[in-house]
Amino acid sequence: xxxxxxxxxxxxxxxxxxxxxxxxxxxxxxxxxxxxxxxxxxxxxxxxxxxxxxxxxxxxxxxxxxxxxxxxxxxxxxxxxxxxxxxxxxxxxxxxxxxxxxxxxxxxxxxxxxxxxxxxxxxxxxxxxxxxxxxxxxxxxxxx
Amino acid sequence: xxxxxxxxxxxxxxxxxxxxxxxxxxxxxxxxxxxxxxxxxxxxxxxxxxxxxxxxxxxxxxxxxxxxxxxxxxxxxxxxxxxxxxxxxxxxxxxxxxxxxxxxxxxxxxxxxxxxxxxxxxxxxxxxxxxxxxxxxxxxxxxx
Amino acid sequence: xxxxxxxxxxxxxxxxxxxxxxxxxxxxxxxxxxxxxxxxxxxxxxxxxxxxxxxxxxxxxxxxxxxxxxxxxxxxxxxxxxxxxxxxxxxxxxxxxxxxxxxxxxxxxxxxxxxxxxxxxxxxxxxxxxxxxxxxxxxxxxxx
Amino acid sequence: xxxxxxxxxxxxxxxxxxxxxxxxxxxxxxxxxxxxxxxxxxxxxxxxxxxxxxxxxxxxxxxxxxxxxxxxxxxxxxxxxxxxxxxxxxxxxxxxxxxxxxxxxxxxxxxxxxxxxxxxxxxxxxxxxxxxxxxxxxxxxxxx
Amino acid sequence: xxxxxxxxxxxxxxxxxxxxxxxxxxxxxxxxxxxxxxxxxxxxxxxxxxxxxxxxxxxxxxxxxxxxxxxxxxxxxxxxxxxxxxxxxxxxxxxxxxxxxxxxxxxxxxxxxxxxxxxxxxxxxxxxxxxxxxxxxxxxxxxx
Amino acid sequence: xxxxxxxxxxxxxxxxxxxxxxxxxxxxxxxxxxxxxxxxxxxxxxxxxxxxxxxxxxxxxxxxxxxxxxxxxxxxxxxxxxxxxxxxxxxxxxxxxxxxxxxxxxxxxxxxxxxxxxxxxxxxxxxxxxxxxxxxxxxxxxxx
Numbered sequence: 001x002x003x004x005x006x007x008x009x010x011x012x013x014x015x016x017x018x019x020x021x022x023x024x025x026x027x028x029x030x031x032x033x034x035x036x037x038x039x040x041x042x043x044x045x046x047x048x049x050x051x052x053x054x055x056x057x058x059x060x061x062x063x064x065x066x067x068x069x070x071x072x073x074x075x076x077x078x079x080x081x082x083x084x085x086x087x088x089x090x091x092x093x094x095x096x097x098x099x100x101x102x103x104x105x106x107x108x109x110x111x112x113x114x115x116x117x118x119x120x121x122x123x124x125x126x127x128x129x130x131x132x133x134x135x136x137x138x139x140x141x142x143x144x
Numbered sequence: 145x146x147x148x149x150x151x152x153x154x155x156x157x158x159x160x161x162x163x164x165x166x167x168x169x170x171x172x173x174x175x176x177x178x179x180x181x182x183x184x185x186x187x188x189x190x191x192x193x194x195x196x197x198x199x200x201x202x203x204x205x206x207x208x209x210x211x212x213x214x215x216x217x218x219x220x221x222x223x224x225x226x227x228x229x230x231x232x233x234x235x236x237x238x239x240x241x242x243x244x245x246x247x248x249x250x251x252x253x254x255x256x257x258x259x260x261x262x263x264x265x266x267x268x269x270x271x272x273x274x275x276x277x278x279x280x281x282x283x284x285x286x287x288x
Numbered sequence: 289x290x291x292x293x294x295x296x297x298x299x300x301x302x303x304x305x306x307x308x309x310x311x312x313x314x315x316x317x318x319x320x321x322x323x324x325x326x327x328x329x330x331x332x333x334x335x336x337x338x339x340x341x342x343x344x345x346x347x348x349x350x351x352x353x354x355x356x357x358x359x360x361x362x363x364x365x366x367x368x369x370x371x372x373x374x375x376x377x378x379x380x381x382x383x384x385x386x387x388x389x390x391x392x393x394x395x396x397x398x399x400x401x402x403x404x405x406x407x408x409x410x411x412x413x414x415x416x417x418x419x420x421x422x423x424x425x426x427x428x429x430x431x432x
Numbered sequence: 433x434x435x436x437x438x439x440x441x442x443x444x445x446x447x448x449x450x451x452x453x454x455x456x457x458x459x460x461x462x463x464x465x466x467x468x469x470x471x472x473x474x475x476x477x478x479x480x481x482x483x484x485x486x487x488x489x490x491x492x493x494x495x496x497x498x499x500x501x502x503x504x505x506x507x508x509x510x511x512x513x514x515x516x517x518x519x520x521x522x523x524x525x526x527x528x529x530x531x532x533x534x535x536x537x538x539x540x541x542x543x544x545x546x547x548x549x550x551x552x553x554x555x556x557x558x559x560x561x562x563x564x565x566x567x568x569x570x571x572x573x574x575x576x
Numbered sequence: 577x578x579x580x581x582x583x584x585x586x587x588x589x590x591x592x593x594x595x596x597x598x599x600x601x602x603x604x605x606x607x608x609x610x611x612x613x614x615x616x617x618x619x620x621x622x623x624x625x626x627x628x629x630x631x632x633x634x635x636x637x638x639x640x641x642x643x644x645x646x647x648x649x650x651x652x653x654x655x656x657x658x659x660x661x662x663x664x665x666x667x668x669x670x671x672x673x674x675x676x677x678x679x680x681x682x683x684x685x686x687x688x689x690x691x692x693x694x695x696x697x698x699x700x701x702x703x704x705x706x707x708x709x710x711x712x713x714x715x716x717x718x719x720x
Numbered sequence: 721x722x723x724x725x726x727x728x729x730x731x732x733x734x735x736x737x738x739x740x741x742x743x744x745x746x747x748x749x750x751x752x753x754x755x756x757x758x759x760x761x762x763x764x765x766x767x768x769x770x771x772x773x774x775x776x777x778x779x780x781x782x783x784x785x786x787x788x789x790x791x792x793x794x795x796x797x798x799x800x801x802x803x804x805x806x807x808x809x810x811x812x813x814x815x816x817x818x819x820x821x822x823x824x825x826x827x828x829x830x831x832x833x834x835x836x837x838x839x840x841x842x843x844x845x846x847x848x849x850x851x852x853x854x855x856x857x858x859x860x861x862x863x864x
């Protein structure tokens with residue numbers, strides 16, 4: 001989806017990404033890089049006493065992996081503006097595989113400067129349960 | 145700030161985090177872990193031809209590092225609900241040092257289940273320029 | 289190139305990848321992951337006394353990054369068979385940016401099982417100097 | 433083997449390396465560093481639908497780990513020239529342990545500049561099954 | 577404990593840290609970063625033939641993680657002087673969760689320059705078995 | 721040195737390791753893996769206001785890298801017992817290259833079980849300044 005120009009995308013259009021398994025290694029590396037060692041992500045004993053009964057992936061890890069699955073096309077995506085209504089809906093456990101549904105929900109022409117598309121991003125697991133939902137805003141170039 | 149219970153926090157209260165320098169190494173590791181190798185972050189030649197003239201940090205890296213700077217207290221933060229109005233305002237370059245201002249902007253009592261606080265998070269650099277602003281929502285436990 | 293089926297590729301066809309800057313961080317992480325801490329890659333003092341006068345990237349790191357730049361399409365690339373005539377022609381230094389030229393140089397139909405394409409891969413730097421050349425062999429699916 | 437000079441090695445000579453277990457963590461880190469997230473390596477669901485029924489290690493990861501197991505001696509190995517006939521013969525799964533057999537198969541004296549040795553490298557798993565075979569070419573110094 | 581000034585700490589005082597699960601990923605990453613690929617840590621086959629019957633964490637990894645669990649307060653800890661009587665008492669296996677007990681065992685006033693506290697650090701696992709014991713020496717600032 | 725049996729080592733014997741440059745990347749990765757983000761290691765602004773005027777390597781990173789430089793020989797080193805008198809003598813900055821001097825200072829025969837050697841380990845930089853000194857204790861096998 002993010003390999004096409006602003007004028008080539010229609011509201012309502014959908015795209016599905018490939019998937020990636022969230023491993024224990026991803027969670028440890030994300031804890032390390034972010035510095036967020038909250039025990040729900042990194043302490044097996046502590047996590048086993050919660051309602052989840054096990055460690056879960058960081059919400060921000062899921063969003064980060066999502067950006068990797070989006071297949072941004074250089075020259076088309078000019079800027080990643082921001083996100084709205086990010087909601088961490090259900091947990092992703094070690095060994096779950098996530099992928100994305102993206103749907104264009106709004107377009108805002110900026111004239112010469114391209115246009116802003118708002119994309120509803122849904123991160124779901126291998127059982128089609130929604131883990132995260134959010135609206136991403138990108139500034140895209142025009143084709144001509 | 146996130147080491148105090150729902151009932152111990154007041155709207156308007158502020159907290160400032162420690163800082164962390166965003167190195168080339170952080171950007172490479174984040175590109176690697178997220179899979180987002182967009183050339184603005186990872187290709188010196190390509191980035192030098194943009195308005196930024198150099199590589200910039202991924203917005204999601206900044207948010208990720210922000211969670212590490214927040215000092216979540218286990219037993220107090222029950223859940224990280226989501227984010228609203230995330231805006232990537234200005235770029236962070238290699239060697240910039242970021243830190244956070246957090247301000248409680250809303251409280252929503254959930255009775256027995258604790259309460260949701262909305263915290264305005266501002267990520268700024270060593271020159272006090274805002275890089276990212278966002279509203280984070282946390283479910284916090286009550287002290288009694 | 290590797291997003292098209294065996295029957296859709298012609299001998300002589302070329303494709304150019306995006307680029308990636310090889311940072312000090314990439315070299316350290318590759319030394320770490322591979323276990324190859326040869327001082328030409330990891331010891332500034334030792335490397336400064338060689339003909340290169342500085343640290344250089346591991347040849348195998350360049351090949352590894354090359355596979356990441358190739359944009360394999362799931363469902364099309366069935367297997368990566370092997371490589372021939374891999375030659376490390378000139379050094380890549382910290383801060384150089386590499387990209388690939390790929391050219392189909394041979395096709396070998398395997399009937400029902402798809403076909404093997406031999407692709408000449410040239411890794412070059414930002415000054416268009418060849419760093420590595422090699423022939424990669426892939427088993428590709430057919431479109432029908 | 434690579435701790436002895438050109439003139440101290442004989443054709444036919446063999447050497448066996450120590451071993452290293454290829455973990456899920458190695459595969460994730462290699463996908464991250466190389467940028468090669470092909471789902472056969474990184475998507476449990478996708479891989480389970482292939483003939484392998486599970487994720488397998490990247491061929492280039494195995495070659496990379498091989499260089500770490502080779503125990504290059506600084507001052508003896510002048511350059512790693514290249515590789516020929518690299519063949520990825522059978523898959524390495526998560527938890528398999530690999531090691532190397534190296535055998536000198538050719539020597540080519542370069543007079544004052546040392547000599548090139550061609551070494552057949554066989555990467556095998558804990559059941560002595562060959563995973564990768566290749567011929568590596570090194571320029572070695574002479575002892576006097 | 578290390579968030580209080582020299583004059584605010586008493587000999588005999590104790591503090592308990594949070595915990596962190598030592599994963600296979602931590603061991604692989606530590607082997608990578610340190611360069612210590614001793615097979616007891618990184619070769620499943622080799623380790624299974626030892627008295628431990630499995631891979632164990634590097635002692636130095638445990639000490640490193642310990643420093644992360646200590647919650648140093650900037651402005652209070654002036655320097656980490658050294659360690660005495662570090663003893664690797666019993667192994668930590670993949671999946672074990674470690675935490676710390678710290679006890680002030682000595683104080684040495686340095687007048688204007690602050691004071692040195694000696695802290696007995698005990699790293700134990702989820703079954704309260706001691707894995708490592710050591711005496712750490714820190715130079716701490718005074719509160720006034 | 722640690723490739724020879726207990727009975728083959730003499731008190732007073734010395735060995736010098738190869739060297740490794742401590743990069744910004746090593747410090748960031750160590751902060752990440754250990755969880756020790758003390759600003760003297762990871763915050764350029766904060767560090768510039770200290771007596772060191774810049775970021776310094778973690779002492780525990782230096783000890784960790786030291787174990788990688790020691791070249792333990794499997795089958796000879798039975799156990800790494802512990803350390804005494806570890807002193808962080810002077811700082812290692814980004815870009816410094818460290819190596820080791822090891823000297824056997826004590827031997828303690830354990831009869832059938834091998835013997836404990838105490839090795840004075842000195843980590844020094846490229847200007848031959850001592851950064852860390854320590855006494856390491858290893859249990860070594862006997863040759864017969």
